[in-house]
Amino acid sequence: MKKQLGIYKIIAGCFLVLILTFSINATSIAEPVVSMQSGTFKTAVERKALQAFRVDKTKGFRSKVEATKMGERLFNYSPRERTVSRTTTGTPSLMSVQPHIKIKLETDGDRLYDIKKADPSSYFFINKSTGDISFHRGMNAYINNKPTKGLPRGEKEAIDSAKRILGDLKLMPEKLEEMVVRHVGGMKMAEQTERGETREVDKLITVHFGRKIDGIDVGGPGSKIVVSIGTEGELVALTRRWIEVKKEAKKADQFYPKKSILKNVRFKLVKDAAEAKSINSSVPELGYYDDGQGNIEPAYFVTADLEYGSRGEGMEKISSLSIVPALKDARADFIQLEQPKTRPRAIDRPIRMGRESMERDNSDE
Numbered sequence: 434m435k436k437q438l439g440i441y442k443i444i445a446g447c448f449l450v451l452i453l454t455f456s457i458n459a460t461s462i463a464e465p466v467v468s469m470q471s472g473t474f475k476t477a478v479e480r481k482a483l484q485a486f487r488v489d490k491t492k493g494f495r496s497k498v499e500a501t502k503m504g505e506r507l508f509n510y511s512p513r514e515r516t517v518s519r520t521t522t523g524t525p526s527l528m529s530v531q532p533h534i535k536i537k538l539e540t541d542g543d544r545l546y547d548i549k550k551a552d553p554s555s556y557f558f559i560n561k562s563t564g565d566i567s568f569h570r571g572m573n574a575y576i577n578n579k580p581t582k583g584l585p586r587g588e589k590e591a592i593d594s595a596k597r598i599l600g601d602l603k604l605m606p607e608k609l610e611e612m613v614v615r616h617v618g619g620m621k622m623a624e625q626t627e628r629g630e631t632r633e634v635d636k637l638i639t640v641h642f643g644r645k646i647d648g649i650d651v652g653g654p655g656s657k658i659v660v661s662i663g664t665e666g667e668l669v670a671l672t673r674r675w676i677e678v679k680k681e682a683k684k685a686d687q688f689y690p691k692k693s694i695l696k697n698v699r700f701k702l703v704k705d706a707a708e709a710k711s712i713n714s715s716v717p718e719l720g721y722y723d724d725g726q727g728n729i730e731p732a733y734f735v736t737a738d739l740e741y742g743s744r745g746e747g748m749e750k751i752s753s754l755s756i757v758p759a760l761k762d763a764r765a766d767f768i769q770l771e772q773p774k775t776r777p778r779a780i781d782r783p784i785r786m787g788r789e790s791m792e793r794d795n796s797d798e
Contacts, residue, residue, distance in 0.1 A: 468712070469695075469714050475719060476688065476689075477731040486680055492564060497540075497545060505534065507668065508568075511667055536557060544560055556569055563725075564675075566673040575669075578622060579624070581634075581664055583666060584638050584664075585638050588617045592640055594638075598660060606644075613642065616639075617638070617641070621633045621634065622636050639660065642660075644657070652732075655675070655676065655726075656721075658673050658674075676723075687761055697757045701735075705755055706739045710741060710748075715735055718734050724769070726766050728764055728765035730763055730764070734756050736752060
């Protein structure tokens with residue numbers, strides 16, 4: 434009898450453990466509470482954005498020779514050694530004289546690159562298929578606590594200087610009306626005065642251009658041009674991820690209806706932040722998504738506030754951006770946008786440097 438009671442106790446104990454385990458797991462996998470701000474939005478069909486865009490493969494740099502010439506033009510572009518030429522608009526344009534820096538490109542698939550051994554911060558990358566460029570002259574000349582001489586003064590002068598550089602290098606987009614200014618900022622550094630006081634000095638001025646197609650914003654890894662300007666208007670860095678495209682017409686029945694869009698948005702939010710306690714999102718906003726791989730397609734962009742932890746442990750709130758396709762048969766790469774389901778580690782967060790938020794740009798990797 435005692436033996437049987439012992440067995441019953443063991444069985445009961447096992448059941449209790451199973452119940453507790455199930456309860457803990459059920460709690461840990463509970464979906465976050467999702468709420469969306471009130472408001473309406475227009476679909477791609479309602480905005481008549483019945484199109485996608487594919488890279489025009491006749492553009493880009495088809496040979497190593499062309500790519501090498503482009504790299505050397507970038508390294509040797511300097512306003513201190515210029516001759517006057519004329520642009521198509523007839524306004525003065527400044528280009529450097531004969532190149533004095535040579536490069537030797539290595540091959541990595543579609544990418545060609547040159548990294549200077551003497552200064553690893555000096556590099557040139559180019560994609561032969563898309564024409565994507567990532568260039569940096571190097572930071573050796575700017576690692577000091579002195580203000581940079583001859584920087585553009587004010588936003589207008591910075592924008593004009595950046596456009597002039599792009600025009601000189603023949604890197605302006607074919608459709609100039611699509612290029613819009615997103616931000617004018619730069620890099621600052623702290624300097625200590627003789628009195629022991631600390632002040633910020635400007636090192637570089639950076640102009641960030643984005644894209645609009647038919648008045649609709651383009652987001653994603655592509656459709657951006659970033660120009661960094663240094664001493665006396667010198668080109669210090671350039672990121673150009675801007676494809677020339679061919680239009681691909683679509684029909685209304687190829688797009689998700691509004692009800693499905695909201696369902697897809699909620700699924701995406703929960704998938705991206707499965708461990709959040711709550712998600713408060715904006716209303717979806719129609720835009721074009723450039724995946725940086727030759728595709729621009731209609732999509733819906735949603736910003737959300739994610740809350741992690743509990744009030745007892747200390748609530749943490751972060752912001753996120755989620756993007757879902759508008760097309761049922763989307764070809765653009767949305768997978769690259771997958772976010773971790775857990776709260777970001779400290780190493781993944783932006784680094785605060787003075788007034789600027791410096792975040793590693795891995796869009797060219």
